[in-house]
Amino acid sequence: MKNKLLVLFSVFCILILTACDSFSAKSRLTIANGDAEPHLNPISIRNDADRRIYSALFEGLVNYDSKTDKILPGLAENWEYSNDFRSVTFHIRNAEWSDGTKITAQSVVNSWKYLLKPENETPYTYMLTELIKGALPLHQSRTFFEELGIKAVNDSTLTVTFNSPTPDAVSRMRHFAFAVLPVHKILELEDNWCTPENIVTNGPFKVQSLSQDGKLTLVKNPKYWNKDSVHLSKIVFIKVKTSQKLYDDYHSGKIDWIADINQETKGFFDNDPDFTTASDSCSQYYYLNMNNPLLESEKIRKALIFAINRKELTDTVLKGNAIPAMSLVPPAFGMESKADSLYDVAKAQTLLKEAGYENGKNFPEFSLYINTTKTVNREIAEFVVNEWKKNLNIKIRIMEETDWDVFFANRRGGGFDIARGGWKSEDCDAASFLEQLVSTDGNNDGKYAGDKFDSLLRKAALMSQGSERDEILQQAETIAIQEDGAIIPLYYPVHYNLFNSTKWDGWNENTLNNHTFTGIRIKAEN
Numbered sequence: 001m002k003n004k005l006l007v008l009f010s011v012f013c014i015l016i017l018t019a020c021d022s023f024s025a026k027s028r029l030t031i032a033n034g035d036a037e038p039h040l041n042p043i044s045i046r047n048d049a050d051r052r053i054y055s056a057l058f059e060g061l062v063n064y065d066s067k068t069d070k071i072l073p074g075l076a077e078n079w080e081y082s083n084d085f086r087s088v089t090f091h092i093r094n095a096e097w098s099d100g101t102k103i104t105a106q107s108v109v110n111s112w113k114y115l116l117k118p119e120n121e122t123p124y125t126y127m128l129t130e131l132i133k134g135a136l137p138l139h140q141s142r143t144f145f146e147e148l149g150i151k152a153v154n155d156s157t158l159t160v161t162f163n164s165p166t167p168d169a170v171s172r173m174r175h176f177a178f179a180v181l182p183v184h185k186i187l188e189l190e191d192n193w194c195t196p197e198n199i200v201t202n203g204p205f206k207v208q209s210l211s212q213d214g215k216l217t218l219v220k221n222p223k224y225w226n227k228d229s230v231h232l233s234k235i236v237f238i239k240v241k242t243s244q245k246l247y248d249d250y251h252s253g254k255i256d257w258i259a260d261i262n263q264e265t266k267g268f269f270d271n272d273p274d275f276t277t278a279s280d281s282c283s284q285y286y287y288l289n290m291n292n293p294l295l296e297s298e299k300i301r302k303a304l305i306f307a308i309n310r311k312e313l314t315d316t317v318l319k320g321n322a323i324p325a326m327s328l329v330p331p332a333f334g335m336e337s338k339a340d341s342l343y344d345v346a347k348a349q350t351l352l353k354e355a356g357y358e359n360g361k362n363f364p365e366f367s368l369y370i371n372t373t374k375t376v377n378r379e380i381a382e383f384v385v386n387e388w389k390k391n392l393n394i395k396i397r398i399m400e401e402t403d404w405d406v407f408f409a410n411r412r413g414g415g416f417d418i419a420r421g422g423w424k425s426e427d428c429d430a431a432s433f434l435e436q437l438v439s440t441d442g443n444n445d446g447k448y449a450g451d452k453f454d455s456l457l458r459k460a461a462l463m464s465q466g467s468e469r470d471e472i473l474q475q476a477e478t479i480a481i482q483e484d485g486a487i488i489p490l491y492y493p494v495h496y497n498l499f500n501s502t503k504w505d506g507w508n509e510n511t512l513n514n515h516t517f518t519g520i521r522i523k524a525e526n
Helices: 002-026 048-057 105-117 125-131 135-139 183-194 246-249 298-307 310-317 344-355 375-392 405-413 431-437 451-463 466-481
Strands: 028-032 062-064 069-072 074-079 087-093 150-156 159-162 205-209 216-220 234-238 255-263 275-280 283-287 323-324 367-373 396-401 418-424 488-497
Touching: 028 246, 048 216, 048 234, 048 255, 062 135, 069 074, 087 105, 105 125, 105 150, 105 183, 125 135, 183 246, 246 255, 246 375, 298 344, 298 488, 310 323, 310 375, 310 488, 344 375, 367 375, 367 405, 375 396, 396 405, 418 431, 431 451, 431 466, 451 466, 466 488
Parallel strands: 028 234, 028 255, 367 396, 367 418
Antiparallel strands: 062 069, 074 087, 087 159, 150 159, 205 216, 216 234, 255 488, 275 488, 283 418, 283 488, 323 488
């Protein structure tokens, strides 16, 4: 009898383990994450593929809802601003790293100081230096001392002081530029801290393995403070190029999500009901050099703007993989342009005539400066130059630069008449596009200076996000583009994904192409 019970118990255990293994396999999310090498160190993030890995492994003070794009608590349970919006106080929750080390307010201070070291500079370090008091001098290792505006009051209380009143500061801090890193491990292991066998994380997952072919396997982090909201047992990121075979693997169930599908290969997928298209948080345009005597004329600037058929540009050159730009801020940010169109040849010709160059007669030699790190930049430039020739009878030559650093330095230094530009928002805020046109902003490569525009942006900077602030930003954008012709809008890029929404719940397409993994789960019928 005893032996029979033992056998029954063993069978029961096997059934339980089999069921668990089956559930584990079902709750494994497999992602085709592009063909670039995966990066585990947040300092190395350069694309959306790395950003996805980061959001699975790490969590900052705040998180975000990928459906509503609202700010959610992360390591900080809650927070409150000072009355003048010059500082914010965070209350750190009881949380641990995956190795069991406690996370405190000092952990955040140590992490941000590490990120501000000159040798750790990234394309996003400016987000720290522009916001936090004393961060820029520290980053530049200046000899004079300015108190750094990051202070651990105690283990659970962190105060951050800003360079100026910043009502949207917490929203900015969801970006990986404000990552909280395991400095205790970095001090111990230095550059080896982020190898697969050593890395310590504080997000919903931790690293199980990284194979030579770029396959990264993550497993659920049992130390994560919000582990009960994590329904996936594993995430597998596969390094792979898009192809017909990848599409076949998707339909056979080997792949659950094909991310960042590029324009050249979307034809494999775009007839699939799971295929999604969304406007990106990016705007492409041309800068106008306001220090050029010719471009001091508002009429000439606006003539150049109204002479371009953007619909034809996106249809023919960009093959439908973009949205014609009616202004600077993409429509997904809730600021639809009040202009019906920026294409009006008759208006452009009238403006050029009023500026003294009827039918382009005696129009001086002019150039359009572009970087050719992507061939499409030249194709776009050729289209635009042809539009100006056809509609205004003016000839503008294209100047090319293959080296991005040289191009950027020349553009920043004002060495151009018209130059290619673009901006991608990292915090889903319309102001991030417009701030670069403020007369004193370091990113204002065209040197536009509008008193009314500056005044409205300063006013918006003191307001919390909401409809009143949006209205102020809308007014500022109308002044800059419609009235002053400060910049030449061209198009808004789009991004593509293929996600198995038949099997999974909790995945949402969004403007920033940011996705969290805590809400993704198998649908009940599966």
